[in-house]
Amino acid sequence: MGSPDLQDTAADHGRGVLESRLISLDPADFARDVWARTPLLTRRASDFSDLFSTAAVDDLIARRGLRTPFLRVAKNGTTLPDSAFTAPGGVGATVGDQLDDTALWRAFADGATLVLQALQRTWQPLTDFTARLGTELGHPVQANAYVTPPQNRGFDAHYDVHDVFVLQIAGTKRWVIHEPVHPDPLRDQPWTGHRAAVAEAARGEPAIDTLLEPGDVLYLPRGWLHAAEAQGEVSVHLTLGVHNWTRHALAEQLVSSALELLRDDPAMRTSLPLGVDAPDDELAFVRERLAAALAASDPAPRFHRARRSQGRPEPMGPLSQLAATEQLAADTPVRLRGALAARLEGRRLNTRAGWLDFSEPELPHVRRLLDGGEHTPDELGQELVVRLLRAGVVVPATG
Structure with missing residues (x-):
């Protein structure tokens, strides 16, 4: 799809996070036999303590000043209204919907599940991880955390309109999974449109009934019915939602x-x-x-514009970027900013940070930058690198 002069940003050249952290299969076997077809349970796939933890839950709720919709609260299949767990931020914070840690504690103690949403925007380890996974899969990835008190569940049997990787972080959770009643649902075909069929199927014999322990990973294609219940202790799991292009x-x-x-x-x-x-x-x-x-x-142009719009580039601090621009030397290494979805179309480079046009003599240097390696102004040209730094397209390789 598209003409030969289009050049995608280089993908990760090493062993990817899908293979090293989430599955025990060869990626080619996963793509052929599992992806978008059938669930896959991988025991002891990885230690995920570098990505998320119970301490991260407390930090995000108590100290980060999060607002809705970065958190939902659910109990026995019902989602609580935002007003039940938010409050004004206090002096100097003129917002009325920051998370109220006291209200959240009371709801959690009463059996409610806390759902921290879009963690790729609020928790740095998951920002990096989801960006890498999304690049490998070719589909955008979102990260949510589900924190469930013992012997409780937040949601009844339902299906998602995106694929998920479930990463058990702490505690144990029982997952009961049934085959789809509406295979491969589109994003505007939620389970609520098939509520009766979902309820009936959930009463039948499950395809999978299993207990996830820390380090386990469960892959579920969109449309597969599932319900999960914490066991004898608090359960924390991550859901990496893969928003499939179809x-x-x-x-x-x-x-x-x-x-x-x-x-x-x-x-x-x-x-x-x-x-x-x-x-x-x-x-x-x-x-x-x-x-x-x-x-x-x-x-192709519309497709790639839509893909770019569904993600954000690697975080970039304005002060460090300014320092890099002002202190740039001929041998200072720079690299393409991560998760930029950069694509060269003719003389125009389209990225999640905007677009830039280049002269014909500059194009070989731009193509070299797109190989994913580190380069210096001595290789690419001082003026070009300064321009790319100011545009937020490249960042210091050591930053």
Whole structure:
């Protein structure tokens, strides 16, 4: 898809986090036999203490000043209103919806599950991990944490509209899994649209009934029904939600590209006849023109714009970036900013930090930068590196 002059940012050249942290299969076997097809349970996949912990839960709730929607609270399948666990931030913090740690403690002690959402935005180890995993998978990844008191569950049987990797962090949790009632649901096809079928299926014999212990990983494709209950102690698990790109999504990009082409077709801008009661007489003509536009369309630019919009680049501190710009020497190593989704299209570099156009003499240096390695102004040119630093496209390699 797309022309040969398009160049993607280099992926991780070493052993990826999918293989080293989440599964025991060869990635090629996972892609062929498991991905988007069937659950996979991997015992003792990794020690995840570097990614998350019970101490991280307390830190995020008590000291980070988080606001909704970075946290949800649920009990027995019901989500509590935000007003039940938020309060004004106090002097100097003129917001009314910061997390109230006292209210959260009382809800948790009463059996509620705490759901810390979008941790890739609030917890640095998961920012880095999800960015790497998303690059490897080619699909954006979100991280949530579920903190459940003993012998409780936050949600009844349901399915997700994205794939998940469940990483058990602390305690144990029993997972009961049933086959889909609506395979491969799209993002606008939640389980609530099949509530009766989900409830009926959940009463049947499960496909998997297992206990997850710290270090275990469970992969579930979207659509698989699941319910989980903490056992004799507090359970903390991470859910890495993989927001799958689908053929339907690609079709949407293709149709949008075709419709854009048809805007320039005078015959398609023509008004329908006066008094038209039904479009039947016009459909054959429109179908013919639309089919031709679909054949001529290239959805790649829209597809890549949409992919870029669903993620954020590696965090970058403005003070360290300014210092790097001002102190840049000929031998200072720099690298492409992580998770930038950089893509060279002709003379334009499109990234999550914006776009830049380059002259023909600059293009070989830009392509060299895209190989994922470290480079210096002596190699790339001082003026070019300063420009890329100011644009937030490159960062110090030692920073």
